[in-house]
Amino acid sequence: MQGVIIKGIGGLYFVKVKDMIIECKARGKFRYAGLTPVIGDKVEIMLEVDESKGVIEKILIRDNEMIRPAVANVTQAFVVFAFKQPDLNMDLLNKFLVLCEFYRLKIVLCLNKLDLVEEVNEALIKELKSVGCDLVFLKAKEGQGLGELKTRIKDNITVFCGPSGVGKSTILNSLLGREAMKTGDISKKSQKGKHTTRHSELIEYEEGFLLDTPGFSALSLDFIDKEELQHCFPEFEKHRCGCRFSNCMHYKEPNCRVKEAVEANEIYTDRYKFYIKTLEEIIARGNRK
Ligand code: GDP
Numbered sequence: 055m056q057g058v059i060i061k062g063i064g065g066l067y068f069v070k071v072k073d074m075i076i077e078c079k080a081r082g083k084f085r086y087a088g089l090t091p092v093i094g095d096k097v098e099i100m101l102e103v104d105e106s107k108g109v110i111e112k113i114l115i116r117d118n119e120m121i122r123p124a125v126a127n128v129t130q131a132f133v134v135f136a137f138k139q140p141d142l143n144m145d146l147l148n149k150f151l152v153l154c155e156f157y158r159l160k161i162v163l164c165l166n167k168l169d170l171v172e173e174v175n176e177a178l179i180k181e182l183k184s185v186g187c188d189l190v191f192l193k194a195k196e197g198q199g200l201g202e203l204k205t206r207i208k209d210n211i212t213v214f215c216g217p218s219g220v221g222k223s224t225i226l227n228s229l230l231g232r233e234a235m236k237t238g239d240i241s242k243k244s245q246k247g248k249h250t251t252r253h254s255e256l257i258e259y260e261e262g263f264l265l266d267t268p269g270f271s272a273l274s275l276d277f278i279d280k281e282e283l284q285h286c287f288p289e290f291e292k293h294r295c296g297c298r299f300s301n302c303m304h305y306k307e308p309n310c311r312v313k314e315a316v317e318a319n320e321i322y323t324d325r326y327k328f329y330i331k332t333l334e335e336i337i338a339r340g341n342r343k
């Protein structure tokens with residue numbers, strides 16, 4: 055039978071099969087092949103005689119795989135940022151968006167702490183929409199906007215991501231009605247992190263799964279190939295075929311349709327600048343190798 059690993063502790067894996075959770079060990083062959091089962095893995099298991107425990111026989115091919123936290127087959131990201139406290143940092147937001155695109159995740163951009171601003175910056179909202187973001191405004195502390203998120207959970211494995219202090223834990227805990235992620239000020243959290251080893255877990259909710267640990271703890275985009283980077287900018291997509299060179303990186307090449315689209319304000323200049331900055335970092339890293 056097939057199931058999904060929702061938790062793993064000390065070589066034991068908890069596999070959700072229909073309405074049951076079955077404690078499983080993994081076959082030794084995985085270890086020899088250098089393959090470790092991770093949460094999110096779809097697995098084929100065989101029950102032991104007494105049927106309360108099982109053995110993982112096969113790990114199905116992963117759609118994607120993240121490290122720190124180690125999780126497979128994530129389909130969606132709730133990218134959380136605050137309007138204020140901390141201020142919305144576009145560079146950081148773009149980094150998260152690029153990472154989500156790299157892993158081919160559906161993105162729900164959650165803009166929290168709406169209660170702290172007098173009015174919403176419309177230009178900013180327009181820019182975010184141009185990138186194709188599904189936007190949800192929240193006042194998580196007051197529980198506002200959570201319903202919007204609830205409707206997007208079904209059939210997904212969703213990871214929360216975003217900087218510290220924006221309200222990720224507040225949102226997750228309010229959805230679940232219990233403390234699954236630690237809230238509070240940053241210093242308290244990092245202290246806690248030093249002394250405890252966290253096992254990330256998938257929590258079943260609204261016919262989907264939520265990861266109880268924020269995603270993308272390492273924010274470097276360095277590992278992305280320079281040719282791959284442009285595919286993490288969805289708004290470039292429809293212009294790319296107009297470039298003179300089929301392998302155009304929209305950098306120093308002539309007759310580049312993407313650059314023309316930037317000139318014509320069809321692509322936001324800031325997003326293009328962020329693309330070039332990141333591309334140059336990736337190229338510089340390549341040269342160092
Ligand atoms: P995390 O680091 O992203 O998990 O953020 P937390 O959920 O721990 O929240 C950080 C701080 O922001 C806490 O003091 C929360 O009470 C506060 N907070 C969360 N949501 C809101 C909100 O909608 N409005 C305001 N004003 N504060 C919020």
Ligand code: ZN
Nearest residue numbers: 297302304310
């Ligand atoms: Zn081009």
